[in-house]
Amino acid sequence: MWQTLLSYVLAALAAMGNALANVMQRKAGLEAGPDQSFGLRLLWDLVHRPTWLIGFGGLVSSFVLQAIALGLGQLSAVEPIITLEVPLTLLVASRVFASPLGRPEWTGILTMTAGMIALVAFLNPRPGDETNVSHFLYAAAGGSTAATIAALVVVAQRGRTLWRTACLGAAAGTSFGLTATLIKETIAQGEKHGLVGVLTTWQTYTAISFGVLGLVLVQWALHVGPLLAAQPGFTLMDPLVSILWGVLVFGEITRTGAWLFGATLGAVAVGAGVFVLAHSPVLAAVNDAENVAPEAPLTASRASRSAG
Template identity: 75%
Template sequence: MTLADVVSYVAAALSAMGVAMANVMQRKAGLANGPDRAFGPRFLLDLVRSPTWLLGFGGLVGSFVLQAVALGYGQLSAVEPIITLEVPLTLLVASRVFGSRLGRPEWGGILAMTAGMIVFIAALAPQPGDATDVSHRVYLVAGGATAATIALLVGAGQRGRPVWRTACLGAAAGTSFGLTATMIKETIEQGERHGLAGVLTTWQTYTAVGFGVAGLVLVQWALHLGPLLAAQPGFTLMDPLVSIFWGVLVFDEATRSGWWLAPATAGALGVGAGVVVLARSPLLARVNASDEPMPTPATAPT
């Protein structure tokens, strides 16, 4: 493992912490300003004046900066899976902020996600590719396929049971975030080569912004439609999956193959199991929704 890898992994983990801080602090600020208030300009103005909300916003800004640093030093297929640790980190921060204790299921889910992620990254050991030597034709094919996947998931989310629709929209949101990360990778490469002018003149910058906003809208749509348990796996798992596909197939990042795929698969299954367990936590649901009662303290592990 090189120094660049270490910097990338640490920056990705801190980025996940920034997202977790933003989730909890902005949620706390929203509750403090009255969960029953109508959403509008006055409500937004009160939020912006709240030190708690500003702290959360600072965490969000910091997370974007740290993600850019992580992508600048490391590989897309390694950085994005690490950032999914925002889920257990959100629970840990929320347990402190909201005064709730985590029970055995939550601690088990946190352990499964963390251990699974370590095994997954260690087994694949992604190596650098080249994000700047990709033809427009490849971008068109890969980008079109990813955008089509998002459209198909949104379309599938228009009919059926609420849980199915929520799951599809959650997966569409995760796919949007994965595509956003791939575009940021190219933006960072252009910034390193050409400075601010490179960032402002590359089309990937604006594509990243567009799909990032689309992902945020899809998250709110999914949470409005159905339970967090149905939406969270899509939010969390599709992002790294899309990033790995882009990293390996488009940016030529190399990963281990052969028997190394067995522990990598086991690690990925551990992450998935942890996500499902943590999505059941009433405390995480409290952070992501506005119409659920505050969870009662769970029994702490003995």
């Protein structure tokens, strides 16, 4: 029981790391100038900025805490808790950009938090067996997830700024969801065979690859458009992918019947909270170049205001 509770706490701390990364990396992107094209030169510029490094540190700490949480708890429970990064992003943004939270923000925070608690409580995930998944099932599930990421990137090449940003955010969230599922298997191999098991399983290296891909997609999305457009994809696709993998691939057991109705209501509350918070003026302030660099263009700021 204590392991389950500890996994929840660590997952919440991982969400805090993600929130810090979201705000600080977006701020660094604005400092670099939204008119600069995405590529190796932009990435090289960003890694030399203290603001981006703080965000990257939050992302790394989140990765470590999430890995420990996955080792102690179930994939279907840990990843939904990561959705707390949205209200936490709002709290961090309010501090960084000195924008007070109003009643809509607090309503969204409470709705989303209550929905997440209800979702996990009603599902009540129990352990599966991630170490005995067939190669065929891995190939089918992994191929479908990778194809989803690729499709989202492709459709993000055309359309308006908000559409492109939302698709890239969803691709990043999907990539992180797949990363979490593979980390779960890596940790299981480590518990069985120690360091040798971690270093010899293909899931370790695939998880690293998709984790790096997710990081690149996050930076791409935040450079293309406002955080309010990218955040829902970051947040909702990760737990969705993780729950599907946990139940359909790893065989985690969740409650069924009438319990699913309560879990569905919780999921709807989470989605509603994300929608409300993503349109918060505080998150719009994250995209206000005036708060970061006076000479930076205001393209992202105008997009966020028009979206709100």
